[in-house]
Amino acid sequence: MTKKILLLLLLIVCCIWAYLQLSSRTQKILVLESEVRSVPIKYLVVHSFNETPEKMVDNLQKYGLSVHYLIDAKGNIQQLVPENRVAWHAGPSFWAGTQGLNRSSIGIELEHADFGQTDFPKAQIDSLIHLMKDIIQRHRILPENIVAHSDIAPDGKMDPGRAFSWQQLAEQGIGLWYNIDDADKLPPDLTVAELLAMVGYPVKGRQLTASAWAFREHFMPEVVPYDGDIQKRGDMIFQARQKVAKLPAAEQAKALEQVPAIYPPDDGTYLTDPHFIQVLRAVAYQYQQQRLLHP
Numbered sequence: 001m002t003k004k005i006l007l008l009l010l011l012i013v014c015c016i017w018a019y020l021q022l023s024s025r026t027q028k029i030l031v032l033e034s035e036v037r038s039v040p041i042k043y044l045v046v047h048s049f050n051e052t053p054e055k056m057v058d059n060l061q062k063y064g065l066s067v068h069y070l071i072d073a074k075g076n077i078q079q080l081v082p083e084n085r086v087a088w089h090a091g092p093s094f095w096a097g098t099q100g101l102n103r104s105s106i107g108i109e110l111e112h113a114d115f116g117q118t119d120f121p122k123a124q125i126d127s128l129i130h131l132m133k134d135i136i137q138r139h140r141i142l143p144e145n146i147v148a149h150s151d152i153a154p155d156g157k158m159d160p161g162r163a164f165s166w167q168q169l170a171e172q173g174i175g176l177w178y179n180i181d182d183a184d185k186l187p188p189d190l191t192v193a194e195l196l197a198m199v200g201y202p203v204k205g206r207q208l209t210a211s212a213w214a215f216r217e218h219f220m221p222e223v224v225p226y227d228g229d230i231q232k233r234g235d236m237i238f239q240a241r242q243k244v245a246k247l248p249a250a251e252q253a254k255a256l257e258q259v260p261a262i263y264p265p266d267d268g269t270y271l272t273d274p275h276f277i278q279v280l281r282a283v284a285y286q287y288q289q290q291r292l293l294h295p
Ligand SMILES: [Zn+2]
Pocket: 046, 047, 048, 089, 149, 157, 159
């Protein structure tokens, strides 16, 4: 009898221990500004921020913004909005013909002191991979729809940043990478704008240069230099965009054109760089093939 009670006690202790382990990784949901979802989840968007998680949550609340998950530098996951609600994390955005990705996406924010300019901690990436695999499986998110904030809003956003390794994620079956040998499989006369659009990037007006930058950050991070001014520029652009958002709707598009772009000044020579074009062709081929599989 005593042995049975001891075994029962041991079982209870084990259950409590397992529960505490789990709840220390995924904390309770703190519901931020959000609304009921009316369309299916199709996209997964990765972000980064360089505040403490507490300050980040304060800032989100202050600006009426929100995101589904926040992962701190140690790898702890905090859920801020349930997945069945729309969170306000993507802002003005575009991917492969879809405008405004908030309604159909889940957003994940990563704490990073250097705003994605230097390596992300292993524990944090491990947690992210675990969470992304779970979300992708539950919502059947296609690999071509797993994107960086900078991919879908290249004109104003540069997160998660050059040090975020999409190649490492692709090796884990998350998102797409490329095979350089595929570069020759597309017709030779496609322009950079046509190739970027095949991947999914917006290419209208100055978005072409911004998208080319975002593409390099995602698929050629080794050629993107460390950017020490990124936070300052990002803050300035965020404030300028907040002012635009307060204008009457009819005036916003024109005013938005006056807000400087976030990517660093560049003479644009990379648009004609043969290596850039070769990688872009290989990536465009990969995305084209994927979309043929999932029309
Ligand atoms: Zn972001």
